[in-house]
Amino acid sequence: MKIVPNRIIIILVVFFLQQTNVFAASGPPPPSSPPPPPGLPLDAGLFLLVIASLCYGIYKLNRIKNIKKASN
Template sequence: MKIVPNRIIIILAVFFLSANTVFADAGPPPPSTPPPPPGLPLDGGILLLLVLSLCYGIYKINKVKNIKKASN
């Protein structure tokens, strides 16, 4: 059986190149994503805002009525 030098080189190259993948490290895992920001309550002050705007509206309406009564 005649051994061809090209086959030996190819066999050694495949052996040594495949050995690199055995010892290869995958590396550290990717960093985790930051948690999403906490949800902001949309209904926290709506009732207070509604009451204040209603009071302000009544105040402005009475002010306009008083000005009209005073000018008559």
């Protein structure tokens, strides 16, 4: 059986066309950046929270003091 040169050329052309498809393929898209953190202000309610906690602490201390006085 004799190999025909036309078949070799066709095989080589198909082989090289397949290689160009591999090199022409694009990569995956770049990853998206994470969303920015929410801008929640902590300063506004923090002062009120400190004042409320001090008032509650004073209330509890006075209550304990009054209970001890009453039991004596």
